[in-house]
Amino acid sequence: MQTPVITNTPPVQLPAIAPVQAPGQAESEAQKRVTGAEPRAARPLSDAVDRHDFQDFVSQSTGQQLPLYGHNLFAAPSTFAPLQNVPVSQEYLIGPGDELLIRAWGQIDVDYRAVVDRNGAINIPRVGTVQVAGLRYADLTPYVKKEISRNFRNFELIVTLGQLRSVQVFVVGQARQPGSYTVSSLATLVNAIFAVGGPSPHGTMRSIQLKRGSKVVTEFDLYDLLLRGDKSRDAALLPGDVIYFPPVGALAAVSGSVRNPAIYELKGGASVLSLIDYAGGLNTTAQKRRASIERIENRESRMVDQFALDVGGMARTVKDGDLLTVYSISPKFENAVSLRGNVAAPLRYPFRPGMRVLDLIPEKDALVKPDYYLRKNLAARVDAVAQGQLAADVRQLVDTINWDYAVIERQNEQDLSAQLIPFNLGKAVLEGDPSHNLPLKPGDTVTVFSKADVRAPAGRRPVVVSLEGEFNHAGVYQALPGETLRQLVIRAGGLTDKAYVFGAEFMRDSTRQLQEERLKRI
Template structure:
């Protein structure tokens, strides 16, 4: 795949020797792009590109020609462009200086260019713009747990990792980057290394020298010089002494280019044993990373470096992992063997230690040494009790000890499982306060401590939730502080203003102390009267506390209290002289509350009043859910029977359509919510509320008295469903006739009247239904006849549904 890489057009410039050395070092560290010094060499560079890759190029570009200039002509460049970083300046950029090059190889000798022209600013530019991506070694296949890991898991209840194994998971390859780091002073030159030699003064040379297999390099006029075995720190002085035999009055700089590769072996218990070709700067750790590290059966602490028949170095990876000590990491030479022996004695450390794992022992080690390898005990470790599970005489035994100085000297052996126990979560000398209080938590116990010490006043019982919600009452959201666009502002619905407690009220009559008997560990409850304790300062309720006591304060939402103790608010809406939200005193009835609101207005229609109660609504909702479940079960049973008796596919298809329609009706019924309305059964011609004056009130009751309506609603299967003007003593049949009469689908036998007070008057159970007179606000409902199925007809009458669940006239349209 062709890549477009921006390089600079060739030009002549001179560099100081420090700048030249820096550019030479940068160029040898990255994939190299070479810019020839001679302008005519640009054509030579293009000749290195395969013909197939140049077939669609501009001929002027292939010829090295800059567009807009005569052949061989180049524009004048400012002096600052001749510096080592001049090509980065905008004024130094040439038009059309982008060449399409194939992927570049690292070694300059493989590009076909002369060795003396392989360095330049283009190499540094490429390295800056296209840094080498971080590559990762392939992840080793996950190993099965070792036998000792499974053994330890049976004791501690979890599979412990082998310490240090995670170091070799998903590691970046270290060999490519090693070619781009400075070599150390003790690096030994060998065959295959590239030496970058620059000489200036009486003689000028810029050489890239490759050490041949004989260990020598060839320098013009100086001949062959053997450099193999020379350390890098000695190389400049050694070359100077050799060149002084031929040249005088010169200076030189020496650096390393491409380093040689060496072949090493990683054998033994490695994850991926085999032969590896690595950089000559590589060490034992580099080879271990390449091989995936020791396997579960390999040693982390006895790794050997063998050279010939001798062991020249040994490495303990724990020194690197625990202390960051890499002094045992020896450099590799060609043919070296990194040998990983079998794992040595192993112990498992679990519980309250900082790094639970399976550890390898080396020599005689103690519990203190093992705890040190884990990083130490955690803050939750119980220093009074620890255990060692030990294999002795073919059986497992448990050794218990304290983690004191003597216990830490206890020796650990192969196969031991060490567990540091966790302290008990018990709080000593404390008392706990919880529930409906301002500051729940734990308090330090002291002799003579009593309830008033932790519940001193009323403020200590005001919860944080109360203040949070109370503080939000005066908050205006930012989006509502400023008017929105006119269309959006018109659509915005005003929020309803509510009055009521922002948090549940306190249960003043009951609070409790939970106390555990130390003899039989049974928990006993010691109740006390919170109101007498806090409000009346009753000393008899100020009970003494003991360590471990738990004091719980309840709210009225936790335990339901008598109505007389509840905080009750009732909404009076509609035709009252002073409608609003009123606080209900103990023993106060609906009649007294109406009087408190100034009574009813002359326009009030008490017969059509709605008395809504939350407890009734919840009860209606439960009964309605039960009714819908029964309805679905009977419908499914009937559907299965009818489908089983279908005579042909067309009839079955029709039945499936009916069943689908039935399910849709059930879903519509499920979407209707009961209102919690209580039918008051008042006189339609009177506004005397003495019949309901005795009613007791509950928190959240809502009493809505509408104005006297002047219409009758006719809904359902009539030709003109509409609201009609009320006329006194006009019967039902005349209203139906005024609405256009029944449609062909009307189920006349199941017609009913929904009274303004919420009661239902069904035709089937009412004699003289057609002659009945209506009251203002009544609604006449004509259901549609169900031709295709007897599903709803046989199961329930809709008038019963409306009556039982307190559904209003608005629900009729949903159920149609």
């Protein structure tokens, strides 16, 4: 006995869905929205439409361009048909326009495509008409199998969904792009909100309504989604649904030391605490001793109030048009003195009553920079030294601390001017002279200079001389204060018997550099 075969080849072609153009939208863009061929970029809007007048008001008050919170989420391209290839929910309701793929094997062989007609039914050859509209997708396979079992026995069957129907919805109110749209039957309210570009600057983000007939099916708060990831009030779209964007509610701005300064839409009884929570909380550097609110009183005048961010301050009511400013902590250290410059460890140190320079610089080693030892260590590992480089290396290793001059920088408590208090570093550190071991105050900065920072008198600068050639003890020498070349040569053991004095060369780096500069000018 031959197995009955039920099939339809070629597959049934669905009737084309005519795209419905949104106001100002090209036909090609409307078609892309139906097919999902590629994302639809948001339509460019004028600056006047893109901004709320409260943004300009805040900008004039703070000098900052604060955004409307959440509106940047809709700047990226979006589409109405991103859901065609995702798994269908078991709760999906079958409706007119859905394509069903029916496959069976055993006593019968079925490979059939059927489109639910306007009456909510499909027609299966040798079986008849089967009403499927309103069925859950989870119940579809057992229901169709039951209907076919009236005529056939001993078979297995599975029903899946092919091309899904489209539904027409209407977007009205203060939407960025209101109009009539054709969307996927899998689309939800949130999908549609993103697809139309969200609310306009004059539309609410806190109470977007999905209307079906005369009833409000759900009211969606985008802040629940943005702040907490809560999409529980989302709902599936049905043909004829209306998405209504009411006008924006009360607005308040928060600036300063918060994680997300912006303009926020208030809902219900808003407080300073809830506004700061909207902004992501306080920054690490925010202070709690002082914040301020600028307020519009009775739409007539403006006032400002300062308060601490304690329990009472956080409970303060925030009103429409308020501007909350959270201040950062001062960078000033209340109990520190600083050491900087040619020192081993430029740091801030805790101040102690009676503290003096020697307490900050207790020994000479505190003035030796770490790179001095690094240069010595590296020099010991160098296998070969280029000619003329040795003297330069030695010069770098020579101590360059300016012992004659250091300075304390202090702020005058009366007129807040900066004071420079000089002292002799050598007498303070090396000799312990009380007249130069000056007392310190909180906030002082002690600066130690090198001789390269502040040029010392010629007689006190370190002079390194390289003696090369016919010297009894050729090498690199540090000249003593006031020492002449003749005296230095004698200290080096004098000249050899083969020395030709009239052919001696005397080279000085400063002279060479001067000659090079003059050559560049030619």
